[in-house]
Amino acid sequence: MRKFAKELVDLHPDVILAMTTPSVDAILRETHAIPIVFTLVTDPVAQGLVETLVRPGGNITGFTIFEPEIGSKWLQVLKEIAPKTTRVAVIFNPDTAPYYRLYMNSIEVAGASLAVKTIEAAVHSRAEIEAAISALAGEPAGAVITMSDSFPVVHRDLIIALAAQYRLPAVYPFRFQATDGGLISYGVDLSDMNRRAAIYVDRILKGEKPADLPVQLPTKFELVINLKTARTLGFEIPLTLLARADEVIE
Secondary structure, eight states, X not given: OHHHHHHHHHTOOSOEEEESHHHHHHHHHHXXXXXXXXXXXXXXXXXXXXXXXXXXXXXXXXXEOOXXXXXXXXXXXXXXXXXXXXXXXXXXXXXXXXXXXXXXXXXXXXXXXXXXXXXXXXXXXXXXXXXXXXXXXXXXXXXXXXXXXXXXXXXXXXXXXXXXXXXXXXXXXSHHHHHTTOSEEEEEOHHHHHHHXXXXXXXXXXXXOGGGSOOBOOOOEEEEEEHHHHHHHTOOXXXXXXXXXXXEEO
């Protein structure tokens, strides 16, 4: 990423759109002059990317995907699908998710209230993903949550396949993970976020400064259920959950 960031900055663009925390970090190492608009960043203040949400300062602003309670929502959805769940492994890579505790806090609070043991499954390779999910499947009543960092996104094929192999309920943060065969997703509507980012890029190209454009919080979330996967795995989706879904994949 640092190599590509340097190449990009050397082209002297008018604005850079950077997606995910590692990408933003890489770009900021190369420039504090070229305007940057980011998306798919969890907590830009806590990660030191901006001074405040209202007045980001410097050459950067953008759109955060972080909603403090989303971790508890993931766990609640899991319990609706699989009420007997007592253990949940949260899969993430600490290198691409340095913010992981922000999500784990709400997951652990929800876990305590729902009598679910939460397990931090930090992984750095496909082999470690296999080991983590295999270990979870070694005992009954297990389930999976994948965090929103780029590593489990890139390796979603393996996670989805292992969840199917071991018949584990799994919740993902992005719609495309459900359309790729995952059981259920709940998270920020990325298409909506990218459209809003395009408006910020336009405003900067017309002369506004990133420091004067407040960082925007997520405003639109979507619940997607893959009913085909649910039937294959033997899970019956409650009608109340189907009624709340933004999309049901038949």
